[in-house]
Amino acid sequence: MALAGTKTFQNYIDGEWVDAAGGETFESTSPADGSTIGAFPKSGPEDVDRAVAASKVAYEEWRLVPAPKRGEILFRFAQLLAQHKDDLTELMTHEMGKVRAEAAGDVQEAIDMAYYMGGEGRRLFGQTTPSELRDKFQMSVRTSVGVVGAITPWNFPIAIPSWKTLPAIVSGNTVVFKPASDTPALGERYVELFTEAGLPKGVLNIVHGGGSDVGQRLVEHPDVPIITFTGSRETGVAVTKAASDGLKHVHLELGGKNAIIVMDDADLELAVDGIVWSAFGTSGQRCTAASRVIVHERVYDELASRIVSRVEQMRLGPGWEDETDIGPVINKSALEKIHSYTEIGKDEGANLLTGGEVASGNGLDKGFYYRPTVFGDVEAGMRIAQEEIFGPTTALIRIRDLDEAIAVSNGVKYGLSSSIFTGDVNRAFRAMRDLDTGITYINAGTIGAEVHLPFGGTKDTGNGHREAGQAALDVFTEWKSIYVDYSGKLQRAQIDTLEEPLP
Ligand code: NAP
Numbered sequence: 001m002a003l004a005g006t007k008t009f010q011n012y013i014d015g016e017w018v019d020a021a022g023g024e025t026f027e028s029t030s031p032a033d034g035s036t037i038g039a040f041p042k043s044g045p046e047d048v049d050r051a052v053a054a055s056k057v058a059y060e061e062w063r064l065v066p067a068p069k070r071g072e073i074l075f076r077f078a079q080l081l082a083q084h085k086d087d088l089t090e091l092m093t094h095e096m097g098k099v100r101a102e103a104a105g106d107v108q109e110a111i112d113m114a115y116y117m118g119g120e121g122r123r124l125f126g127q128t129t130p131s132e133l134r135d136k137f138q139m140s141v142r143t144s145v146g147v148v149g150a151i152t153p154w155n156f157p158i159a160i161p162s163w164k165t166l167p168a169i170v171s172g173n174t175v176v177f178k179p180a181s182d183t184p185a186l187g188e189r190y191v192e193l194f195t196e197a198g199l200p201k202g203v204l205n206i207v208h209g210g211g212s213d214v215g216q217r218l219v220e221h222p223d224v225p226i227i228t229f230t231g232s233r234e235t236g237v238a239v240t241k242a243a244s245d246g247l248k249h250v251h252l253e254l255g256g257k258n259a260i261i262v263m264d265d266a267d268l269e270l271a272v273d274g275i276v277w278s279a280f281g282t283s284g285q286r287c288t289a290a291s292r293v294i295v296h297e298r299v300y301d302e303l304a305s306r307i308v309s310r311v312e313q314m315r316l317g318p319g320w321e322d323e324t325d326i327g328p329v330i331n332k333s334a335l336e337k338i339h340s341y342t343e344i345g346k347d348e349g350a351n352l353l354t355g356g357e358v359a360s361g362n363g364l365d366k367g368f369y370y371r372p373t374v375f376g377d378v379e380a381g382m383r384i385a386q387e388e389i390f391g392p393t394t395a396l397i398r399i400r401d402l403d404e405a406i407a408v409s410n411g412v413k414y415g416l417s418s419s420i421f422t423g424d425v426n427r428a429f430r431a432m433r434d435l436d437t438g439i440t441y442i443n444a445g446t447i448g449a450e451v452h453l454p455f456g457g458t459k460d461t462g463n464g465h466r467e468a469g470q471a472a473l474d475v476f477t478e479w480k481s482i483y484v485d486y487s488g489k490l491q492r493a494q495i496d497t498l499e500e501p502l503p
Helices: 045-062 067-083 085-095 100-120 159-170 184-196 211-220 233-244 268-284 300-311 332-348 402-410 425-434 470-476
Strands: 011-013 016-018 025-029 036-041 127-129 136-143 147-151 174-178 204-206 226-230 249-253 258-262 290-296 351-354 373-376 393-399 417-421 439-442 478-485
Touching: 011 045, 011 184, 036 085, 036 184, 045 147, 045 174, 045 204, 045 211, 067 085, 067 100, 067 159, 067 184, 085 100, 085 184, 100 159, 100 470, 147 159, 147 211, 159 174, 159 184, 159 226, 159 470, 174 211, 184 204, 211 226, 211 233, 226 233, 226 470, 233 249, 258 268, 258 402, 268 290, 268 300, 268 393, 268 417, 290 300, 290 402, 300 351, 300 373, 300 393, 332 351, 332 373, 332 393, 393 402, 402 425, 417 425, 425 439
Parallel strands: 147 174, 147 226, 174 204, 226 249, 258 290, 258 417, 290 393, 373 393, 417 439
Antiparallel strands: 011 016, 011 204, 025 036, 127 136, 136 478, 351 373
16 A cells, blocks of 8 residues: 555455445544544544445355365465565554564464464364263264454554454454554555455455444444454443443453563563563553563662663654654553643653653654653652553552552453563562452563463453454354254253162
8 A cells, every 4th residue: 555645545344445424534644743644534423334234145155165275275364475575564553553573463463373274264162062861972073153344443554354354253253343443554455465365255345434433333233243342441441331232252352551570589670671672662652561560679779770861762753763762652642641631640750751742853843742751759659559551651660579569460450461670580470460450471571472372461451352372263153052962862960860780
């Protein structure tokens, strides 16, 4: 796709590129310099209804396609993503703003997921178990469910759609996909390439538009039995409520307030590497970003000064420039929200060690850039240590021992990712056991998940489901238990078993 900025894009419904029924469009612009990426259909409920109807028809055929064949399309899609990795990466630096290496990582994650889920086409394992009765066989199999509504955020605009659409489709479902309004071009490219891989019409549809129009209709639509949603806690709650009348399967991946613990026996240089990467990668706009650093009092001063000195060397700029360390944040309201938390932190009495302002000069005024921000002397209960800021801001909290560190780490409403830097294996194992998060890292930052293990969190980070790995299949399939009695007579479970004679 060209970055021409003048092109008008369309929805993809039932194998055709079409305008929104109302004919309206909205623009996608770059957070790095305000340039226009393109115009996209501003769809409404009518467009969603059309896509769901097409998806429902396609489902009846798609569910019967042998799963290995479905998987082969995913393999071809993986190859196409790999072929287009560079142009997708470039587009991502413009539309979403992350730096080139991270954008390439985002695409690579989708490639990995496509290969992994393609392989599921030859697995989709069920179970067989012995029966308590003679001449009886039993098994459980995964079955597809129907039309999946997939609603995604802007921060991983290729990877997150892949976490949802790939397990859904390989399991025999069809999908209506609504990408974030801030990254429609990447959503469009994703669907274009997947279609090119050989998906039959109607299996994957994309409907662009706002959350309250397209997203909400998708959630409420009676013919959409599964909603898979990644985004903020607030929207996740609204989605759950809207889906409750339809008793839908709702899969939520929500926010985080992730912490890195640094003990007094840690390799401090390694810890600084992990902290800087986890707190400021993607400009802090990762659900797994380290927005808290919990530091043993014996190494606190040393660690704080090393972090500040590293952070002050970081260069802000557009993600497509090789020397950039930190790209822009996604939009103006994000910039304002992030800055409001700097004011909140100062008012709460935290010590602003560096950053804390909107960046300007050298062309940065054209985009949404925020100086990487570190607060020291933060108390665990302060708002900056409790609420998700979703920007390049981290809070240093001093602790005296491991018990306190774990209590502080767990003392937030979210439970996505956690980490500990320590040279003591006993401390590491206690942390693995006691940190209340879906993901824990030892001697690494809070980011770095791979596609073949479950991804997700405890508490308000979600509702108990997991993305990625085989766990993802549980969101998109139902279990069916099948009993085959070949005795030729009525055998009653739990009753006739009592009469079973032993030899
Ligand atoms: P968001 O504002 O909640 O939006 C997420 C998606 O929901 C967007 O596509 C949005 O559409 C749509 N939406 C908005 N209102 C809706 C409604 N009433 N019904 C249905 N859909 C609706 O979140 P975001 O700002 O894009 O993403 C940041 C959040 O995502 C952070 O909290 C972050 O932690 C979380 N996140 C979590 C994970 C995870 O795996 N746990 C991963 C990445 C991000 P529009 O774009 O049109 O508004």
